[in-house]
Amino acid sequence: MLISNTILFCGVILAGAFIVFLQLKKRNILQKRIASKVEIFKKAFDISEDAVLVLSDKYEIRYANRALQALFSLPHEFLEKPLDPMPKIRVKKEWVPLDIFIRDLHEKQTEKMHSFPQSSLLIDENMQSIPVNIYLDRFATGSRQSGWCCIVVIQDLRKEYERSKVAYRHKLTNLPNQLQARTDLNKLFSKIHLHNKKLGLVLIDIDNFSQIRALIGYEQSESIIIRFAQFLEYFVKENDFYVYHTFSNHFLLCLPVIESEKEVVKIVKQIQKELGSLYKINGVQFHMTASAGISIYPDSGSTRNLLDHAFKALTEAQKMGYGHIHIYRKSELEQKYDELALFNAIHEAIGKDEFEVYYQPIVRANDQEVIAAEALIRWKHGEQGYIPPDIFIPMLEKSGFIVQLGRYMLSEVLKQQKRWEVFKFKPIEVSINTSLLEIESEGFVEHVAQQLDAHQVSPELIKFEITEGTAMENEEFANRQLRDLRRLGVSIALDDFGTGYTSFAYLKRFPAEVLKIDKTLVDRILDIEEDQRIVKAMIELGHTLGMKIVVEGIENKYMAEMVASYGCDYLQGYYFGKPLPAYEFQELIRR
DSSP, X not given: OHHHHHHHHHHHHHHHHHHHHHHHHHHHHHHHHHHHHHHHHHHHHHHOSSEEEEEETTOBEEEEOHHHHHHHTOOSSOTTSBOSSXXXXXXXXXXXXXXXXXXXXXXXXXXXXXEEEEEEEESSXXXXXXXXXXXXXXXXXXXXXXXXXXXXXXXXXXXHHHHHHHXXXXXXXXXXXXXXXXXXXXXXXXXXXXXXXXXXXXXXXXXXXXXXXXXXXXXXXXXXXXXXXHHHHHHHHHHTOEEEEEETTEEEEEEEEESOHHHHHHHHHHHHHHHHTSEEETTEEEOOOEEEEEEEETTTOOGGGHHHHHHHHHHHHHHTOTTOEEEOOOOHHHHHSOHHHHHHHXXXXXXXXXXXXXXXXXXXXXXXXXXXXXXXXXXXXXTTEEEOHHHHHHHHHHHTTHHHHHHHHHHHHHHHHHHHHHTTOOOOEEEEEOOHHHHHSTTHHHHHHHHHHHHTOOGGGEEEEEEHHHHHHTHHHHHHHHHHHHHHTOEEEEEEXXXXXXXXXXXXXXXXXXXXXOGGGTTTTTTOHHHHHHHHHHXXXXXHTTOEEEEOOOOSHHHHHHHHHTTOSEEESTTTOOOEEHHHHGGGGOO
């Protein structure tokens, strides 16, 4: 019996030992699996460009990935040691040590992650601060009282800021470019009401620069641009102005606080005089001139159009010859209307049926048959009669009412297309001008789809036109919306081509089938060979990219014949017809 009990006892002990062995083995396997997963997470964090740090409740380092080790220059043996020196985070105007910052958050007893975008980090008192995004979270390692860890994620923004700086600088001169100009001007315009002074914009163009380049070569001509940019940079610093290198041989000056237009003209003449003696080739003075266009707020109109008015002024200056200065002044037409009264009246105009859609014919270049039309809005005010589009369109855009009017236009065009279909008129494509505000408005593409379906009009009969400058204001979003429109079956045209800063790369990406060359490029085409070459090159470029070409502004037979000989597809202008009411225009498309 004793032996039997002994054997049983030993069996129990062995069984217990075996169970313990199995549990230990299982635990060992589990620990290895956990350790393996931890290693995987460590490697994943080591690949990350973001710096990741885990601190204990005593601010000792529990983990730091490679990015953080490099950022903080941690020693080789850093685990379980205090973070020293303790970095600081900029909070409002003070630098707060990271441990105090974490402690303050911990005392608030909040469980959510805290994010601090566009912040600054100071790693060492002797270093400059680093622009960063910082994210902080914590978790309990036991009970709330026994301990906790804090996870710190730091996104170093220095590279991003450098890339941003490059994007806003001209590659040749390193002066701020047109992107920076638009950003700065918007800020200036928003503060202009704070003083009673005037604000001036000056566009400077080195005259005849293409021939200068042909005469002295690429390197010498680039040297001229660099030298002139250096002079302008020094000049504006002395006078508290701003200068931008917009493109090629064009520079923009912003004079934020001036007394009168005479002051601006005097400054421009100083610059012209300096340019005349700026450069020497082989010891010989190389004489150059510059034309300048000036717009002044408030004399030249609202801030919204100030830059456009400076371009118009520059064009007028160049028409007068080399070395001229022109100031844009509000026309009698602009002064005739009370902007505030019209602004208020616009909102009632649709309800009163004061808006009407006109149609301007577009003809095929080879036989001058009307094959399309551009829809244009006209406003017949109840008291003042027809208000020029140059007056009320800017008001529509400024007020945002352009979105509502755009929907009205689409509806009217679709109704008219249906009428022409019912009465057996020749089907033609109608173009509708579209603003960035409309494209960015909520449900824009969906509304177009709904209207096409409601009126049962073929999408192939509708084309949306967007101007070159507008398309580039929000390039990525605009392209996405326009691609969605194309999926509906409608066409897209890039309008006013040649008046902005479109690059070939952008033109290739732009989802358009039609390129419309602006009338400003053909106004003097019969007299100026350079304009002829430019228009011809644009037509060839568009065809290379698989686009059809419309040339606007055709005023007479000779212009039509010349442009048609360059191989363009379609022509538009007063020579073929002014914008007409629907009942008059339809006489052109009777079968």
